[in-house]
Amino acid sequence: MTETVGEAIRAAAERLAKTSDTARLDAELLMAHALGIARSDMLLKAMRDAAPAVFPDLVERRSSHEPVAHILGRQEFFGLELAVTPDTLIPRGDSETIVEAALEAAPSAGRVLDMGTGTGALLLAFLSQREAARGLGMDASEAAIAVARGNADRLGLGERAEFRLDSWLAEDWTVGLGQFDLVLCNPPYVEDDAALDPDVSDYEPAGALFAGPEGLDDYRAIIPQLGKLLLPDGIAVLEIGATQADSVAAIARDSGFESELRHDLGGRPRALILR
Incomplete structure (x- = not known):
């Protein structure tokens, strides 16, 4: 007897x-x-x-910890459907x-920079909500830039979003x-020796995850340079790990910034707004 869709789903879930x-x-x-619907x-x-x-075959791939987003080739983020590849982090809720936080703190932002843009998720989500805004996404991965540019074009945001291959670890990276x-x-902020689920460690790019023994190396590279990048009334919004609020706020304070913390829906520290 032929297995139905419902029966196959139940067996796969088990x-x-x-x-x-x-x-x-x-x-x-x-x-x-699989059904295409x-x-x-x-x-x-x-x-x-x-x-x-x-x-x-799809269930077998998932049972080997391959992320669903990689199998599907897409992930929803802020109401947008984004193409995803192993060259980018999977955008998460x-x-x-x-x-x-950015929409609330900078509602009239006209020019936006997304550092480490990956799929373009943060930049494209903001632009989708602010029709007058234009943005630049930078990433050290040429493959990620291609994914982000493709997402911008598919979403009809290509005319307002530019992308640039660059790294905040390079000398004079802010020039121009x-x-x-x-x-x-959303920089790398995972400690080098952190134990991650195989879904992440085996399939997502290590360069977008790990940031030194404390997970703070990239904040130390980025935050001191923000003064060159922000207009006088500009703000920065950085994603942080759940235990990093105090450490990143201290780095910001040393560079002359005040910080304000935002929590995610799970109640975990997730964003720092820097002014």
Whole structure:
């Protein structure tokens, strides 16, 4: 007897429960992808249909810890569907706190810089909410820049978003960038010896994750340079690790900035607004 979509999802969820905290959701997303339809349409209309032959291969990939976003090639962030590849970090819901803080603290920002843009998530989310804003995304990875540029074009934001290959670890990296009303940054902030889930450690770029023994090396490189990048009334919004608020605030204070903390939906410290 042919296995139905609903039966295949239930079996996959049981299998994925060994490796994922979101096993049922993962199974549903993979099945919808295999069917080539929206998850909502699948749940409403296709649960009694025959399961597609490609579905077991997708489940096998997920059971080996490959992220769902990599299997699908996309991830939703702030209501935007973004292309994702192994060359970029997967945008996560926690990082939406950065965008929300920026929209609140710099509602009329005209020129925006996104440092370490990756998929372009932070920059494109902000631009999608502020039609008058224009932005520049910089990244040290040429492959990431290509992903971000493609996302901007697909979302109809390509005319307001530019991208530049550059690294804040390079000498004189601020030369030619100009000044901005708003700087956004989700830098690497994981300690070098931190134990990460295989979904992250085996599949996401190490250069976008690790930042020295305390996870603070990139903040020490970025924050002292922000004064050159910000207009007099400009602000910066930085993502931080859940235990790093005091340490990063101290680095900011040493560079002449006041900081204000924002928490994510889970109640964890997530963003510092620097003025």
